Amino acid sequence: MPSxxxxxxxxxxxxxxxxxxxxxxxxxxxKLRKAQDSAERGRPYSEKMQNIILNLTKSVSDPENAPKLLxxxxxxxxxxxxxxxADRGLCGGFNSNICRLAKNxxxxxxxxxxxxxxxxxxxxxxxxxxxxxxxxxIKKISFKDRKKITFKxxxxxxxxxxxxxxxxxxxxxxxFYNNFKNVITxxxxxxxxxxxxxxxxxxSDIEKNFYEFEPDEDEILxxxxxxxxxxxxxxxxxxxAASEQGxxxxxxxxxxxxxxxxxxxxxxxxxxxxxxxxxxxxxxxxSGAESL
Amino acid sequence: MSENxxxxxxxxEKPIFKSETNQVTIPSFxxxxxxxxxxxxxxxxxxxxxxxxxxxxxxxxxxxxxxTVELNNNNLLILSSSVKNVKKMxxxxxxxxxxxxxxxxxxxxxxxKEKYILSYKIDTLKEITV
Numbered sequence: 001m002p003s004x005x006x007x008x009x010x011x012x013x014x015x016x017x018x019x020x021x022x023x024x025x026x027x028x029x030x031k032l033r034k035a036q037d038s039a040e041r042g043r044p045y046s047e048k049m050q051n052i053i054l055n056l057t058k059s060v061s062d063p064e065n066a067p068k069l070l071x072x073x074x075x076x077x078x079x080x081x082x083x084x085x086a087d088r089g090l091c092g093g094f095n096s097n098i099c100r101l102a103k104n105x106x107x108x109x110x111x112x113x114x115x116x117x118x119x120x121x122x123x124x125x126x127x128x129x130x131x132x133x134x135x136x137x138i139k140k141i142s143f144k145d146r147k148k149i150t151f152k153x154x155x156x157x158x159x160x161x162x163x164x165x166x167x168x169x170x171x172x173x174x175x176f177y178n179n180f181k182n183v184i185t186x187x188x189x190x191x192x193x194x195x196x197x198x199x200x201x202x203x204s205d206i207e208k209n210f211y212e213f214e215p216d217e218d219e220i221l222x223x224x225x226x227x228x229x230x231x232x233x234x235x236x237x238x239x240x241a242a243s244e245q246g247x248x249x250x251x252x253x254x255x256x257x258x259x260x261x262x263x264x265x266x267x268x269x270x271x272x273x274x275x276x277x278x279x280x281x282x283x284x285x286x287s288g289a290e291s292l
Numbered sequence: 293m294s295e296n297x298x299x300x301x302x303x304x305e306k307p308i309f310k311s312e313t314n315q316v317t318i319p320s321f322x323x324x325x326x327x328x329x330x331x332x333x334x335x336x337x338x339x340x341x342x343x344x345x346x347x348x349x350x351x352x353x354x355x356x357x358x359x360t361v362e363l364n365n366n367n368l369l370i371l372s373s374s375v376k377n378v379k380k381m382x383x384x385x386x387x388x389x390x391x392x393x394x395x396x397x398x399x400x401x402x403x404x405k406e407k408y409i410l411s412y413k414i415d416t417l418k419e420i421t422v
Contacts, residue, residue, distance in 0.1 A: 041306035048302060049371055052335060052362050151304040151373050211364075214336040215322060223321075223337045224360055227373075234304050 004277070007270040011263060018259035024090065025252035032183065032245035039180055039238040046235045049228055053196065056224070060217050067218065069225040072195030073171045078115040080170035080194075081105065082161065084177040084236050085125030086244045087144040092251030094178060094186065094244050095124040101188040102176045106133060117170055121157060149237045151230070158230030165194060177236035178243035184250055186243035193232050196225070297329045297366040299345050301354065304373050309354070313347040316368055318361060319412070327368060334363040340413035342378070343370065353378040355420065357413060378420060390417045 002010075060066050083102045085095045102125075106116055119139045120126040126140055139160060143153050161173060173194035178186045191197075213220055299316055301309040317326045319341025327334075338359040345352045359372030396402065397410045 038305065042304055044307055045302045045304045045371060048362070048369055049360070052360060052371075055362075056335065154304075155373075211333045211335045211362075214320060214325075214334065219321075220335055220337055220360075223358075227358075227360070230373075231304060 002273075004270065004273055007266060007273065011266045011270065014259055014262050014266065018256055018263065021252045021255040021259060025249055025256060028091075028245045028249040028252060032242065032249055035238070035242040035245050036180070039242040042235060042238045046231050049224070049231050053221075053224060053228060055211060056213075056217055056221055057196075059211065059213070060221070065218075067221050067225055069165070069194055069229070070196050070221060073168065075171045076114070078117060078170040078172070079109050080117045080119065080161070080164065080173045082119045082121060082157070082173065082175045082233070083125045083129065084175065084240055085120075085122035085128075086240070087123050087142060088244075089124055090251065091244050091248035092254075094247035095122075095128065097186070097188045098176050098178055099125055099128040101190060102129070103132070105174070105176075105190060106136075117164075119157075119160065149241060151234050154234030154237050155230045157233045158226070161194070161229055161233070162226050170194075175232065175236050177240045178247075180239045180242040180246060183246045186247055191232065191236070193229055196228070295329050296347070297327075297368060299368045299370070301343070301370045301372070301375055303371075303375055308375060308377075309345075309352065311345070311347060311349070311352075313345040315346045317342070317344040318370070319343070319356065319416075320361070327363065329366060331363055331366075333365070334361070336361050338370075338372065339409055340416050342416065342419075343375070355381065355416065358409075381420065386417055386420055390414060393417065 057066075057070065060070075081102060083098060085098050089095070106118075109116055116133075116136045118129065118133060118137045119141065120129060120137055121141045123140075123142045123144060126137070126142075130137060141157060141160070143149060146153060164170060165173070172192065175191045175193050177189060177191070179189045180186055295314045296312040297314075299309065299311055299313045300307065315326060315328055317324060319325075319339055320336045321339050322336075324341070325336070338356055338361060340355075340357045343354040343356055345354075355376045355378050356370075356372050357374035359370055359375070361371075362369045393410050393413045397407065397414065402410070
């Protein structure tokens with residue numbers, strides 16, 4: 001049985017932990033609102049861009065000679081995986097979920113005898129991946145010192161991808177990130193960005209639009225596709241940021257609640273042992289008086 | 293009959309402009325292009341320049357470095373990561389941008405296409421008076 005003093009100390013320490021988790025939850029909630037806002041505001045851009053690309057690809061006259069970014073290199077040998085995680089921990093299963101999805105994918109393609117290359121964005125994912133897949137990591141990117149992720153940062157990642165592609169270092173590029181559905185649900189996702197995956201619609205669904213292209217389709221695609229890569233990366237950044245805060249908020253909410261439960265339990269224990277010692281003292285006094 | 297059509301300018305961060313206009317001039321990659329109502333459906337991309345939108349409420353002018361334009365059914369959509377409202381640009385900001393562009397321009401390794409874009413960027417920036 002721990003002494004009264006020990007119990008008192010433990011209650012105090014749990015209480016101060018609770019204060020920290022509570023504060024973190026509030027901060028996460030405030031940041032979440034902002035992140036969610038910017039994720040929602042960023043959606044039109046990427047959606048519209050996808051639309052334009054969809055329209056363009058339909059009109060490409062000569063699919064054989066279309067830009068490589070669109071149709072790929074025609075091989076399926078080397079996979080480049082961009083694993084996007086947070087730079088901070090204490091956000092529940094956020095980072096582990098992405099890493100788990102990525103690891104499953106790595107296993108699959110390695111079993112298929114394909115080559116794997118990893119670009120780790122964010123330091124937490126790197127920590128989790130480097131133990132098992134350290135040899136495959138070809139680049140590490142972290143924006144730990146930036147306060148806010150803007151399109152510029154996404155562009156940096158986009159440029160890295162494009163450079164590797166132009167050097168023909170990979171055939172397929174897949175982006176791993178958490179899609180923000182709502183505060184408690186975030187879905188880890190693998191999105192293929194090179195070659196562009198086009199949502200297949202039946203012919204009848206698509207309105208036939210006839211566009212005039214100036215200059216021609218190929219040149220527009222050549223201008224647009226690299227931008228699309230950065231846009232997709234940026235979208236992933238935004239979704240990730242919102243997911244991270246949402247995930248942290250739920251995790252910290254749970255932690256606060258658990259700490260509360262623990263304090264209750266400890267307080268009962270404390271009261272019991274205090275009562276026990278009082279009773280013990282009384283018994284001693286009474287039996288002392290009786291013996292007289 | 294109204295002569296208006298919709299203009300929407302969207303950056304990756306947020307949509308920044310949405311309004312009815314009756315004429316928009318855009319710096320298309322192959323030259324300036326003015327768009328009126330019932331223009332044919334069009335997809336093109338931009339070089340550095342000004343987007344000028346005219347409407348009853350007054351004119352708006354934006355500086356743009358690059359972008360993609362889609363016009364369909366009287367909806368003009370401009371996607372760009374570098375749109376700035378000219379009114380909101382400061383002298384200091386412009387000077388810094390000119391300096392950076394000139395430095396890049398004087399770099400001998402750049403390709404002709406980049407040079408073409410940069411020269412437009414410098415010229416456009418110099419045109420802005422604050």
